[in-house]
Amino acid sequence: MKKSYRILIVDDEENVRRMLTAAFTLDGHQPICAADGQQALEVFGQQKPDIVLMDIRMPRLGGMEALQVMRKTHQEIPVILMTAYAAVETAVEALRFGAFDYVIKPFDLDELKLLINRALQLRSMKQEINLLHRELSDSYQWDRILTNSTKMMELCRDTAKIAQSNASVLITGESGTGKELIAKAIHYNSARAKGPFIKINCGALPESLLESELFGHEKGAFTGAQMQRQGLFERANQGTLLLDEVGEMPHNLQVKLLRVLQEREFERLGGSQTIKTDIRLIAATNRNLAAMVEQGEFRQDLFYRLNVIHLSPIPLRERPEDISLLAQHFLQKFSAENGKEMIELDASTLAALESYSWPGNVRELANAIERAVIMSTGFIMFPDDLPEHLLQRHSTENSTQRNSDPIHTSEQGQSLKESMKAYERELICVALANNQGNRVQTARVLGISRRALMYKLQEYNIE
Ligand SMILES: Nc1ncnc2c1ncn2[C@@H]1O[C@H](COP(=O)(O)OP(=O)(O)OP(=O)(O)O)[C@@H](O)[C@H]1O
Ligand SMILES: [Mg+2]
Missing domain, CATH: 1.10.8.60 (Helicase, Ruva Protein; domain 3)
Known part of the structure; x- marks a missing residue:
């Protein structure tokens, strides 16, 4: 059966309202009428029509003003304007305010019906897409890497292979090129996908805080350490740890990190018990680490350990x-x-x-x-x-x-x-x-x- 729609007809001319009401009723729809913009807004709010056909020049409140209110409250309801004057400027302005389209009176009824069908089709398509989008974003925890560039496609293919291994990865590239996205792609495509993905920004914390974040501490390890706390090396166990802005890591911590990478074990601050950890480490930076090594700002041995696999997304x-x-x-x-x-x-x-x-x-x-x-x-x-x-x-x-x-x-x-x-x-x-x-x-x-x-x-x- 053909669907029946609620069509709000707004016009100050009774003839127009009557003619359209008759035509739409014949087609099995449910027309609703209003004689000016003010009345239209009242009916619109109460009855939530599927579509609105509205004259522009009307007493009390004009179509343009009513349109703006409708667009603010119910963006999904399409509005088609009808104008008696071939005032193209006004009609174009209406499009700017979000009207779906406009017709110039006297209009051809069949053309108007086609337009209505198109507006309603588009609306249901959009609703479907919105729904799909919501379902997608619920089921994926990370966005896919989208690209048309051959170089980036190669990088994506590498990412898929790397995900199967346990090797440390270094991702370098300008800010906003997708380093974190790549790190997530590696994690969620790997056998660790069900484990945690944890990120820490090495440039955002002072050295002592960064250290206790990474390694955790025992009760009383320093003033204020009122209880034992697990660090990220422990919490990321069986998952992936992303060390973001690794170039900012203080020298003292670089040494400690090297040991974790080599031995896969460490102690909490103030503790003597050695803790084993199973993590995949990914490091990211927008700085040139090799140059930092040359200048003695970054440890060479750590660089080699991190740089087992190097990925470098190119600037946009x-x-x-x-x-x-x-x-x-x-x-x-x-x-x-x-x-x-x-x-x-x-x-x-x-x-x-x-x-x-x-x-x-x-x-x-x-x-x-x-x-x-x-x-x-x-x-x-x-x-x-x-x-x-x-x-x-x-x-x-x-x-x-x-x-x-x-x-x-x-x-x-x-x-x-x-x-x-x-x-x-x-x-x-x-x-x-x-x-x-x-x-x-x-x-x-x-x-x-x-x-x-x-x-x-x-x-x-x-x-
Ligand atoms: N190829 C892509 N396809 C889809 N989304 C992308 C792509 N590249 C980046 N993005 C998105 O752009 C935003 C920035 O990416 P991301 O955070 O991974 O960059 P970054 O290199 O880590 O930046 P920074 O160095 O500033 O931390 C994110 O929202 C990410 O999802
Ligand atoms: Mg980032």
Whole structure:
């Protein structure tokens, strides 16, 4: 049986309400009516319709204002606006506020029905995806390493092999490149997966605290040691211990760590009993340990012990093919986490992401997308939604091996953002002319949605 939906019809014209009510009732749906925005909000709150059709100009409270309230409280309910005037600016603004789409009166009833079907289909798809996401994040304790880069794929393959062994692993790489993620991948793919995965940041604690964290202590070992305490070497037994920022480990502790690695045993602080431990040790750092050894800042023997296997995730700017993949991944992830509808990345947003140098690597990208998802109110993510500094012209030493395409050879003094806009405007004008002004066709050629094109026509003042 066909599903029956609750459709809220909001219009100050009785004729429109009557005509739509009749049509939807015939189709087996349950229409609900309101005569203005104010009344619409009351009905909306009480009856939670599946979809809303709403006029823009109405007495008391207009459709645009009502739309904004609806989007704040129930993002999952699609709203289609109806406007009697071909006021494209208003309709485009409506898309910005998160309307699903709009129709211009007088509209074709069959077209409107198609639009409604599409909105409802999209909604149930999103609900399913959100559900899947929730199930996935419950069943996996670690994210998968996503990559399109050959070098990183090789690294992933190595990770799988390493997981089968017990060897110590050293992971070096810039901040945010995924060192911890790799450490977790090793642990959760190994025979130790059911044991603990414990991480400690060696740079975050003063030496004495770090020492008692790692080795534990007996009662009375030092002032304040009121009872016996297990250290991480004990607690990580049969699991994996990640020593993060291992380059910051004080010299005295480097000696003690070496012994644990060699003998697999140690004593608690203030204790004489020797304790055996079975751990896989992974060390990570964004410093150049080999250079630190040269300069006498890190013990050579410890370096060799840690460096049995070396993995080194490369910076994001050296694998630009990952930017789009990861951006889409974080877009889905954070949309679901924030209960937002899936947002589309506009092509110009992707271009901006791809021309930035990402000194903070994947973490910085994740943060930028999360922020943009939270800030965005519509369905499409535009460059304006990104943090400002991402759009500033990147310095020459950062610019990756890009060729001379017009986006990147901006005029003197023009910011990247300005140049991109100018270039984009030109592209759109040319495409429009080539397609005799047909917007549907133009949007298709440009590979953007019709809604994105409408927005841009208004933004760039293109007739
Ligand atoms: N290839 C990838 N696929 C999916 N998520 C990734 C990938 N690389 C990194 N991430 C995510 O990016 C964030 C930063 O990664 P991670 O914490 O592993 O970096 P790190 O190298 O340990 O950084 P730091 O040196 O600052 O500690 C994490 O949320 C991680 O899940
Ligand atoms: Mg880390």
